[in-house]
Amino acid sequence: MSEAIKDPTRKPRREYRNIHIGELGQYRMPLSAIVSILHRISGMLLFVLLPFILYLLQESIRSEISFAHFQGIAQHPFTKLVILAMVWGYMHHFCAGIRHLVMDTHVGLDKDSARKTSVVVLIISLVVTLLVALKLFGVF
Template sequence: MVDAQNEVKNTKPVYRNIGLAQLIHYRLPWAGKVSILHRISGAVLFLMLPFILYLLDQSLASELSYQKFQAITNHILVKIICLGLIWCFLHHFCAGIRYLLLDLEIGVEKSESNRSAIVVFVLGVALTAAVGLKLFGLY
């Protein structure tokens, strides 16, 4: 009787906390990386909402404010911030579509989920690069 109870106890999975030193060596699957980036991009978009609304206000208020808007956005630092916000939006959008498909139980298998996570990451970076070329006047 005691042996049967010990066998049951031994078959239970053991969950261990990961220490900070172990995080460097921990390899997250692509789905986990995309999930974390989805959360980060959503938080950044939310926190930068006042800046985005300010730029929208400056671009729509009047002709003079539009010229001020152009002067603000011609600065290289503002362009880099805008490019980061563009990546946040595009990644959040593409990952959101992926999660909607997962909610519909499309692509929930491990290999399909991994493939869709890679597609979301590459698509977000590629779309950001295309918009970035236009933003910096290279295309």
């Protein structure tokens, strides 16, 4: 009976359905979801590279000769890009982790606050990475 009487001024309800793999290109994720995915990626990057970083640290503090050797390796542009990726991974993971800790206290869970905090995480991590890049490539 209720289907027979429809209000013409009422907007139709939005349909939520599962996304097919072919529709992923048209799906627009919210910024907070992108920051959350990048948080997972940066965490994985840090986890995978941690043994390598610790090995390089161990070898660089072994002697003055090994330190000079690694200093020469660090001057290569590809190595600088790898260092820059690790700096971005650390900064993004750190900032997004603080965001998640604050959200665990039930602060900033609404849509606008989540969008604002995700923008802040992206800006802070990218600005710090840019500053490190400028220092790393000798601009200042």
